[in-house]
Amino acid sequence: MHSLMSLQFEPAWSWIIIVGLFAVAVFVIRSAYPSQIRHLATTRQRLLQLCRLAFLLLLFLVSLRPSISVSNEDQSRSVLYLLADSSRSMQTEDGGGGRTRRAAVAEFSTSLKPLLDTLAEKCEIRLRDFADQIASTESITAAADGKLTAFGQILDLASEEMARDRVAAVLLLSDGRQAAFGDLDSDPAAAARRLGRQQRPIYSVGYGGIEAGGSQLDLSLEELDLSREVFQGNALPVRVRLKSTGAGGKPVTLRLLLENRNGVPEGKSGNLEPAAAVDSAKPVLQVTPGSDADEQTVQLQLVPEQTGDLKLAVEAEALPGEARRTNNRVETIIRVRRGGIRVACFDIIRTEQKWLRKINDSSRIQLDFQAIRTGALSSRAQIPDRFFEPGRYDAFIIGDVPASAFRPDQLQALARCCSRGAGLMMIGGRRNFGEGGYGQTVLASLLPVELPAVNPQTSGPRKMLPSRDGLSHFVMQIAAPDQNRQRWEQVPPLTGANNLQLRNNSLAQILAVSEDGLPLLIGQGTGPGRVLAFAGDTTWQWAMQGFEEEHARFWRQVIFWLTRKETDDSQAVWIQASPRDLSPGMPTELTFGARDPQGQPLTDLQFQVEVVNPAGKASSLIPRSLGDSSAAEFLETLLPGDYWARVRALRDGQPFGNIGVTRFHVLQRDPELDDPAADFALLREISHASGGEFLSEDQLREKLQSWVEQGLPGLSVRRQEQISLWDNWGTLLLLTAILTTEWTLRRRSGLA
Numbered sequence: 001m002h003s004l005m006s007l008q009f010e011p012a013w014s015w016i017i018i019v020g021l022f023a024v025a026v027f028v029i030r031s032a033y034p035s036q037i038r039h040l041a042t043t044r045q046r047l048l049q050l051c052r053l054a055f056l057l058l059l060f061l062v063s064l065r066p067s068i069s070v071s072n073e074d075q076s077r078s079v080l081y082l083l084a085d086s087s088r089s090m091q092t093e094d095g096g097g098g099r100t101r102r103a104a105v106a107e108f109s110t111s112l113k114p115l116l117d118t119l120a121e122k123c124e125i126r127l128r129d130f131a132d133q134i135a136s137t138e139s140i141t142a143a144a145d146g147k148l149t150a151f152g153q154i155l156d157l158a159s160e161e162m163a164r165d166r167v168a169a170v171l172l173l174s175d176g177r178q179a180a181f182g183d184l185d186s187d188p189a190a191a192a193r194r195l196g197r198q199q200r201p202i203y204s205v206g207y208g209g210i211e212a213g214g215s216q217l218d219l220s221l222e223e224l225d226l227s228r229e230v231f232q233g234n235a236l237p238v239r240v241r242l243k244s245t246g247a248g249g250k251p252v253t254l255r256l257l258l259e260n261r262n263g264v265p266e267g268k269s270g271n272l273e274p275a276a277a278v279d280s281a282k283p284v285l286q287v288t289p290g291s292d293a294d295e296q297t298v299q300l301q302l303v304p305e306q307t308g309d310l311k312l313a314v315e316a317e318a319l320p321g322e323a324r325r326t327n328n329r330v331e332t333i334i335r336v337r338r339g340g341i342r343v344a345c346f347d348i349i350r351t352e353q354k355w356l357r358k359i360n361d362s363s364r365i366q367l368d369f370q371a372i373r374t375g376a377l378s379s380r381a382q383i384p385d386r387f388f389e390p391g392r393y394d395a396f397i398i399g400d401v402p403a404s405a406f407r408p409d410q411l412q413a414l415a416r417c418c419s420r421g422a423g424l425m426m427i428g429g430r431r432n433f434g435e436g437g438y439g440q441t442v443l444a445s446l447l448p449v450e451l452p453a454v455n456p457q458t459s460g461p462r463k464m465l466p467s468r469d470g471l472s473h474f475v476m477q478i479a480a481p482d483q484n485r486q487r488w489e490q491v492p493p494l495t496g497a498n499n500l501q502l503r504n505n506s507l508a509q510i511l512a513v514s515e516d517g518l519p520l521l522i523g524q525g526t527g528p529g530r531v532l533a534f535a536g537d538t539t540w541q542w543a544m545q546g547f548e549e550e551h552a553r554f555w556r557q558v559i560f561w562l563t564r565k566e567t568d569d570s571q572a573v574w575i576q577a578s579p580r581d582l583s584p585g586m587p588t589e590l591t592f593g594a595r596d597p598q599g600q601p602l603t604d605l606q607f608q609v610e611v612v613n614p615a616g617k618a619s620s621l622i623p624r625s626l627g628d629s630s631a632a633e634f635l636e637t638l639l640p641g642d643y644w645a646r647v648r649a650l651r652d653g654q655p656f657g658n659i660g661v662t663r664f665h666v667l668q669r670d671p672e673l674d675d676p677a678a679d680f681a682l683l684r685e686i687s688h689a690s691g692g693e694f695l696s697e698d699q700l701r702e703k704l705q706s707w708v709e710q711g712l713p714g715l716s717v718r719r720q721e722q723i724s725l726w727d728n729w730g731t732l733l734l735l736t737a738i739l740t741t742e743w744t745l746r747r748r749s750g751l752a
Contacts, residue, residue, distance in 0.1 A: 231340020
């Protein structure tokens with residue numbers, strides 16, 4: 001190490017101004033000051049003039065702002081790093097000439113050996129393989145078996161290894177494919193910037209193609225879209241994104257698989273079996289991609305019959321010659337609950353049934369609509385017999401449909417369903433009730449109203465309001481109890497209504513009336529079943545005029561009441577996971593709590609939560625309160641497979657209620673090979689963030705050659721230190737001392 005010192009000046013103004021001012025000041029002191037002190041002794045005069053000139057000289061030096069510059073030149077040995085990607089994406093055979101990317105890296109590093117050997121005379125060469133960890137190696141081979149690529153972590157680990165070493169440069173040979181998750185998925189650019197601040201530039205070279213697998217045959221399923229909660233017996237639509245490469249014109253079969261948990265204990269996974277193909281299900285579908293790079297959304301449908309947490313999968317059958325198959329299946333967990341409601345609705349095509357069908361947005365209710373043709377097409381209105389199979393439907397709604405649209409045996413079957421507990425509702429129309437001929441059918445005894453043959457529908461607005469009994473009835477609760485009547489008064493009126501008259505000696509309840517007291521909604525029990533007669537058929541106007549929530553709530557509660565599902569039979573202690581299907585390393589949030597028999601949350605309990613991973617390892621979690629419920633985050637999701645979460649509730653140290661159980665699923669994915677497309681943009685960002693460059697193989701070879709000829713960057717480091725001679729305490733104290741001395745002399749001489 002060599003040191004060099006020099007004196008430097010940085011004048012506050014130009015030299016001419018400073019020297020001029022100093023000369024003027026000296027002239028004034030030499031000419032004017034002696035006359036003021038000539039009566040003093042000669043020694044005292046000289047001391048005072050000396051103090052004044054010393055102060056002036058010090059000010060002159062301060063205005064020049066002098067400093068000492070100390071330069072140190074460090075020529076100690078530096079280090080050159082070569083990092084070679086050894087992750088599995090480097091196995092992709094698009095490195096040119098049929099080689100893998102890793103083989104191309106190995107061949108290139110071998111060609112650099114003469115240059116590296118020459119540079120080794122001036123610096124240390126360190127070869128490192130990397131994937132999710134960094135490892136020292138003697139040579140770069142064609143082997144690549146790393147499961148993940150975590151650039152952010154690799155650069156941080158390399159920085160730790162470098163410690164205080166003087167690193168001339170880092171050479172990075174990779175495809176730029178970042179495949180990391182969880183804690184490993186740190187920002188590569190941020191790590192590169194940290195290296196840049198340490199004067200450690202990264203020079204990267206990219207390998208591979210930017211298209212995933214090029215034209216290699218591959219089917220991939222992504223973006224599984226479905227309701228994660230469904231009721232037993234209801235149809236569940238399942239949408240999935242199919243990406244196909246190299247499969248243009250080839251038929252692709254997709255099928256739904258559902259877990260069979262019969263005889264399988266809790267904590268164990270059942271076998272996935274093809275979903276049953278029932279009338280309303282479509283568990284298998286065949287599509288044909290239109291091109292070799294095709295994407296399309298495919299919809300399938302199943303009807304789950306088992307209840308509980310069930311694993312569901314969508315699978316694309318592998319095509320002949322398809323090498324990568326881990327992305328041919330996506331899986332999730334659905335919760336199938338008891339108490340799903342299936343409703344059959346018979347009506348003409350009109351606005352009311354269009355809005356009524358929106359009730360299918362609820363995962364609990366499935367409304368199957370059967371359109372009834374009228375006029376010249378009425379002879380074709382064949383109603384399938386499956387609608388009247390015992391137990392198939394929980395409730396029936398008859399709209400503007402005459403009794404003649406049903407065969408007599410179908411009406412008999414419908415009546416038998418009602419006698420076994422199914423609900424029945426007839427809504428307003430011009431061709432139903434008595435006008436539709438129902439007074440002469442088996443349904444007449446079920447309906448709570450008179451059914452005269454001539455009973456036309458009236459026109460004009462009819463405001464629907466709760467009756468005295470209806471104000472507190474479940475069906476009529478569209479707002480909080482203290483706001484319920486006010487909300488009904490705000491709802492738009494119906495346009496027309498049937499004239500309903502309560503049947504003589506009926507025990508039915510009038511639940512809603514018009515402003516002039518005419519019945520609009522009448523309900524009664526018929527043994528195990530329930531029946532409603534509704535005079536209106538224009539509730540769709542509520543939704544169109546800003547009361548969509550009230551419209552939906554009214555119809556949901558109508559169906560819940562008809563099917564005796566207005567009470568919730570959920571378990572006291574519950575737990576949910578969100579999301580329920582995740583990629584390896586993604587966290588999931590567990591939410592849990594407890595409720596009393598009325599469904600109100602219990603907040604005086606303590607919870608114990610544990611998660612068992614696919615290997616059988618149990619992990620306890622620490623709950624945090626969310627008010628009415630609690631939550632805990634689970635992070636250890638590296639293993640693919642099923643995870644079981646259990647929550648126990650304690651009150652005063654004693655167990656309370658049931659043990660809540662749920663399940664979530666970590667997908668079986670290969671993050672390196674599912675999408676092995678090279679990412680040169682990331683390599684370019686890493687290089688630029690560190691102060692380096694993104695290069696081709698030839699450009700890197702030329703740069704190494706220049707380093708051989710001209711020396712490595714940073715081989716000789718010059719450090720410079722500035723020592724100020726004026727901006728310090730010493731100068732201030734010296735100025736103060738001179739002024740104090742002059743003042744003391746003047747005071748003693750009687751001049752102060």
